[in-house]
Amino acid sequence: MNQSGQPIYTTRGAQPRPFPGQRALRTSWRASMMLVSVMFGWLIFTFALAAIAAPNDPNVEVPVQVGLGVVVTPADGWYSAADDWEVGPNAVSFQKSGALVAFAAEEFAGTNDQLLTAQLGFIEQDFESYRSLPASSSTVSGDLPGLTALFTGVSSSSRLEGELVVATSAGTGVIMLAIAPEGQLSRVQGDLGTMLDNLVVPR
Amino acid sequence: MNGTPSTVAPMGAGAARLTRQPAFWLFTMLLAGCFLFVGLEQVFYLASYPGAWLLSVLLLAATAIPAGLIIYRFDQFEPEPTSLVAIALLWGGVVALIFAGVTNSWLLSFLQHVMPATSVDSWGAAIVAPIDEELYKGAGLVIIYLMARSEFESVMDGLVYGAMIGLGFQVMENVQYFMLAAGESGVGQAAPVVGMFFLRVVISGLYSHMMFTGLMGFGFAYLMTQRDKPLGRRVSMFAMCLVLAWAAHFVWNSPWLEALMSQGAGVFVLALIIKGLPFLGLLVLLGVFAHRRECRAFAYLMANEVGSDVVTPEEFQVLRSGRRRRKSLRWVKKHKGKPARLVCKRLMRAQMNLALFHGKVESGDHPALEAQRDMIRQLKGRLAAFG
Numbered sequence: 001m002n003q004s005g006q007p008i009y010t011t012r013g014a015q016p017r018p019f020p021g022q023r024a025l026r027t028s029w030r031a032s033m034m035l036v037s038v039m040f041g042w043l044i045f046t047f048a049l050a051a052i053a054a055p056n057d058p059n060v061e062v063p064v065q066v067g068l069g070v071v072v073t074p075a076d077g078w079y080s081a082a083d084d085w086e087v088g089p090n091a092v093s094f095q096k097s098g099a100l101v102a103f104a105a106e107e108f109a110g111t112n113d114q115l116l117t118a119q120l121g122f123i124e125q126d127f128e129s130y131r132s133l134p135a136s137s138s139t140v141s142g143d144l145p146g147l148t149a150l151f152t153g154v155s156s157s158s159r160l161e162g163e164l165v166v167a168t169s170a171g172t173g174v175i176m177l178a179i180a181p182e183g184q185l186s187r188v189q190g191d192l193g194t195m196l197d198n199l200v201v202p203r
Numbered sequence: 204m205n206g207t208p209s210t211v212a213p214m215g216a217g218a219a220r221l222t223r224q225p226a227f228w229l230f231t232m233l234l235a236g237c238f239l240f241v242g243l244e245q246v247f248y249l250a251s252y253p254g255a256w257l258l259s260v261l262l263l264a265a266t267a268i269p270a271g272l273i274i275y276r277f278d279q280f281e282p283e284p285t286s287l288v289a290i291a292l293l294w295g296g297v298v299a300l301i302f303a304g305v306t307n308s309w310l311l312s313f314l315q316h317v318m319p320a321t322s323v324d325s326w327g328a329a330i331v332a333p334i335d336e337e338l339y340k341g342a343g344l345v346i347i348y349l350m351a352r353s354e355f356e357s358v359m360d361g362l363v364y365g366a367m368i369g370l371g372f373q374v375m376e377n378v379q380y381f382m383l384a385a386g387e388s389g390v391g392q393a394a395p396v397v398g399m400f401f402l403r404v405v406i407s408g409l410y411s412h413m414m415f416t417g418l419m420g421f422g423f424a425y426l427m428t429q430r431d432k433p434l435g436r437r438v439s440m441f442a443m444c445l446v447l448a449w450a451a452h453f454v455w456n457s458p459w460l461e462a463l464m465s466q467g468a469g470v471f472v473l474a475l476i477i478k479g480l481p482f483l484g485l486l487v488l489l490g491v492f493a494h495r496r497e498c499r500a501f502a503y504l505m506a507n508e509v510g511s512d513v514v515t516p517e518e519f520q521v522l523r524s525g526r527r528r529r530k531s532l533r534w535v536k537k538h539k540g541k542p543a544r545l546v547c548k549r550l551m552r553a554q555m556n557l558a559l560f561h562g563k564v565e566s567g568d569h570p571a572l573e574a575q576r577d578m579i580r581q582l583k584g585r586l587a588a589f590g
Contacts, residue, residue: 028349029225035345036229039302042338046309053316079321097324183384183395 064092068172069202070105075191099180099188101195108173112147115166115173120149123164123177127153140167140174141201152182161185163192169201221286226349234293237301241375248382255385255392259378262400266408267374274366274413277490278359279525280501281559287351291364294343295371295412299336303372306335325458333415333452336372340416341445343368344423356562357500358424359493362486365420369412376412377403406472410455410479414486419448421489444489451482498523504558507567512583513576514554522554535586543589550582 063073067090074094081095081102091104108115116135124130132151140146146167153160159182167174176199178185178192221227248256271292275282310331314323347364348355355361380403384395403411422444426437460474501523509519521527528551536544557575564571 031349032226032229032346035226035342035349036233039233039339039342042335043302043306046306046313046335049313050309050316053313056316058317059315059320077315077320077324079319079324095324096320 063200066090066092066103066105066174068105068107069200070103070172070174071200072103072195073198075194078191078195096188096191098184099178101176101178101188101192103195103199104175104177106173106175107171108168109171110168110173112145112166112168115168115175116147116149116164119164119166119175119177120151123151123162124153127155127160129154138165138196140165140176140196141169141199142197144169144201144203146174146196163189165192165196167201169203172202174199174201221350224350226346230290230294230298230346230350233298237297240301241297245378248378252382252385252392255382255396256378258393258396259381259400262381262396262404263374263377266404267370270408270413271367271370274363274370276525277366277494278357278363278497279494280497280555281356281360283360283363284351284354287347287354287364288367290350291343291347291367292371294346295340295368295373295416296375297371299339299343299368299372300375302339303332303336306339307331310335329453329456329458332456333449336412337415337419337445337449337452340365340368340372340412341419341423341448344416344420348423348427353563355424355427357428357493357497358421358489359497360428361420361422361424362417362490362493363420365423366413366417368420369414369416372416373408373412407475407479409483410451410475414479414483415448415452417486418444418451418482418489421486421493422448447482447485451479454478454482500562501555501558504561508557508561513557513579518554522551539589543586546582546586546589550579550586553579553582 057076059076059079061073061076061078063071066072072092075096078094078096078101081093081100084095085093085100085102087093087102087104090106091102093100093102095101113135120132130151130153132149135147135149138146138148144167146165149164151162151164153162160179161182161184162177162179163185164178165176176192176196178188180188245256271288275288311323311327314327314330344361344364355364377400381396381399384399385392422441425444426441429437455478460477463474464471502519505514505519505522508514509516514522521531532544532547532551535547553575557572557579560569560571560575561567
């Protein structure tokens, strides 16, 4: 047991404890290297999967007729939210990662300001508490002047934030209303910008 | 609790043994590499949202430290070495987090290119996270086993190490979520952190990674330690726990009950309970099973000591139950004072270690046992001196 002639335990200072057997002391690089191989192997495998599948895109973004000649092309990853958000005629809705966006077109002879005020009024009615930032100017469909307003509020006990964009052209008012849980809207704002830029509006 | 020891080593020799294990050095290398990323990430958070970051650390420390202590005390008869517990936490919070983070993004990217957006949107997190995260957290169990097989002796050990890996992962993942919430909210830094803390820790903290990896740890330890059972049974149990851990994670991340969750705060909490409670209940059952096994093993190992001057039958009954030990310590403190309580606590630990030593030596007159008995007698003498 104690072939080296050294004391087999200390009685002062550190508390003695049995030394584990050979099985417990066996050192093996093979098992450890196998584990690391599995870890890096899976890492490489997932990378390869992503790289191989990259050229494939099952989500073909087909332009969608909103109505009154307005056409929107959903950005990558957005899909119809018709089952979750009924938006009526001359309007379509999409969703992605918990965010919802609706595009609507209506006959409107007024200014952007008037359209924005009217729409904010409708939105306010749907919220229990509501606050909007002052509107800022923006562009729609490339160069069509529009107005953008950001807002937050509580609806059905959920804290939401949203973005309303309006533009008028040739007697048609175009409206984009995006809503997401609080803190989530900025994740999709790039997509919203792309959809607004690519919007087809009759001039 | 079995093995074939040959000699005796002083306490503290464990750390020296650890450095002789290849697995330890591989762990160190992986930790160093991953720590760079985690460190940079935390520095970025601190620089970008100092208030939110500090609040996150405080809130998480206030909950994770008690949770860690509770898990640590699951194994009453043989608390795991703190060095290995630290390794488990670091594996979960640094190594597994980085590997899983990278593979999650690649696997999700793969799904986005082969599945419709609507399916990926709803099911992506449920498919990807359990596969990657459970794989890398599970690798932590293997590396701890490779580092210190002698400390992997019962199913309770696996449960404790698994839960510790899960706790490390959960804490660091929560920091990421808190910072994301702080970054995306324009209404200040504290409110979104507190909101996310309430959601991810207060409401759903119990149903998260601690539970998933705890389940897996139980299965892994059953496979590696219950060598008296047929191999098929051990493998089946391991496979079942693996599937359960994966399923619990899958169900948790799935969009099931989402419609229910949007119907108010009460219903939201109810939906979370429906999703998580069955698996938590199962883990508790496995924990009770593991604890009973520990109690039986303790009684078996102490059989030859009970009735001697080292452990009386009354002391043995007290030692078997955590509740009775605490009650006994309270009594000693009340009637004999704080120093006596400290000696009594050391005595109990020494008596419980005696059972542990019995599990590691072949004969009842092994020098380690004799030394331990002498220590117990000394402590009893000191305790008796208090009157």
